[in-house]
Amino acid sequence: MSLETLGWNGQWQELFEARIFKGLVPARVVGEHRSHYRIATEVAELSAGTTGRLRNTAAQRSDLPGVGDFVAVSLSEGDGPATIEAVLPRTSALIRKASGTPEPQLLAANVDVVFIVTAQGGDFNLPRMKRYLALVQQSGAAPVIVVNKSDLGDKIVALSGAIDGIGPEVPTHAIGARAGDGLHVLEQYFQGNRTVAFVGSSGVGKSTLTNKLLGRDAQATQEVRGHDGRGRHTTTFRQLLVRPQGGAIVDTPGLRGLELWNTDDANERDFDDIERLAMQCRFRNCGxxxxxxxxxxxxxxxGDLEAERLADYIAHSSGSGRTAR
Ligand SMILES: Nc1nc2c(ncn2[C@@H]2O[C@H](COP(=O)(O)OP(=O)(O)OP(=O)(O)O)[C@@H](O)[C@H]2O)c(=O)[nH]1
Ligand SMILES: [Mg+2]
Ligand SMILES: [Zn+2]
Structure with a gap:
């Protein structure tokens, strides 16, 4: 794999050289796990940590390396993990307010295009789509709406090819990822080894689309739940996958309670799944x-709901005046 296939180009090389990262090699962060990163260099994919200095000088969590970042790393002598010494300045940063903490969270860096994926069959929600659009517009990447599961209907995209309530300036494509319908129109976004991140609710088919556009089954996928059609949060880590045909994909876990950085309107929080469950609690004032x-x-x-997300919900709903059923 060459650095070019990872999205590296002359501009990145200049930046790298201008900073004289002596003895360091360029790499791209391709995976982010709780305890370590996965990075790809020109010759290999390997695990990496960060220097204490990098962690200490980060003003906020989103300054730390994330998936898509180009970094300068020192390689260890043996088989040990590499060390990320510096993060190159980002061309774009998809950032949201983290679930459960007031700290912003980096979803992906240096992405050129973001596919906001929704699906026929009940996922589509205009206010939520607008929040995704705002998230992408703040990132510096270009938004593209992808409406998946065309085999389940054609309710969302009008004959004009646009979605009611969303301007024609946002390209919108109706596809069927499972059967491979309409995928050729998406190829244009990968031209020139560009990086495309996929965001959207769990179960809309981001990983199915990833596999189809990669040409191999790299990502696990899972049927949506029978009783409400929601996804099962199958993808748990953000990951960058390089396409043999050119370009890269960042597949992401379906966001829970999407909160946008810079948004402090409490009504914008999206806990409708928990609220729906809460209607079945024995006590109406159930905490x-x-x-x-x-x-x-x-x-x-x-296992249908993350404990962390429940904690987030409770933190946000305290004092909201519950009544007895
Ligand atoms: N009917 C239909 N189902 C599809 C299509 N594309 C994907 N699916 C199904 O939708 C389900 C969820 O797909 P995934 O790719 O796992 O969804 P995801 O967006 O990655 O979900 P998370 O990883 O949980 O965020 C799977 O059963 C897929 O087979 C499609 O075009 N039509
Ligand atoms: Mg997935
Ligand atoms: Zn309860």
């Missing part, structure tokens, strides 16, 4: 902490 018959905690126990 979802210790109460018996709590449908929300039982969803957590069954």
């Amino acid at each position: 979802h902490v210790i109460e018996p018959g709590c449908a929300v905690r039982s969803a957590v126990a069954q």
Whole structure:
């Protein structure tokens, strides 16, 4: 794999050389895990950590390396992990307010285009789509709306090819990822080894589309739930995948409670899945902490809802005046 296929070009090379990263090699962050990064250099993909200095000088979490960043790394002598010594300035940064903390979270760096993926069959929601558009517009990347699962209907995209309530300036494409319908129109966005990130709710088919556009089954996919059509949060780590045909894809986990950095309107928070569950709690004033018959905690126990997300919800809804059923 060459650096060019990773999205590296003359401008990155100039930046790298201008900073005289002596003895360091350029690499791109392709995976972000709890304890380590995966990076790709010109010759190999390997694990990496960061220097303490890098961690200490980061003003906020989103300044730390993230998927898509170009970095300067020192390689270890043996098989040990590499060390990320510096992050090159980003051309774009897809950032959202993190779930459960007031700190901004970097979803992907140096992406040229973001596919905001939605699907026929109940996922589409205009206010949420507008929030995604705002997120992308703040990032410096170009938004493209991809409406998947065309086999399930044609309710979302009008005959004009646009979505009601969204301007014609945002390109919109209806596709069927599973059957491979309409995918050729998406090829244009990868021209010149560009990087495209996929965002959208769990279950809309981001990983199915990733596999189709890569030409191999790199990402796991999973059927949506039968009772409400929601996804199962199958993808758990953001990951950059390089296409043999050129360009790269950043597949991301479906966002929960999408919150945009710079948005402090509490009504913009999206906990409709939890609120729907809460209607089934035995007590109408259930706090979802210790109460018996709590449908929300039982969803957590069954793995349908993340404990972290419930904590986030409770933190945001405290003092919202509950009443007895
Ligand atoms: N009917 C239909 N189903 C599709 C299509 N594309 C994907 N799916 C199905 O939708 C389900 C979810 O797909 P995934 O690719 O796992 O969804 P995802 O967006 O990656 O979900 P998360 O990783 O949870 O965020 C799978 O069962 C897919 O087979 C399509 O074009 N039509
Ligand atoms: Mg996925
Ligand atoms: Zn409850």
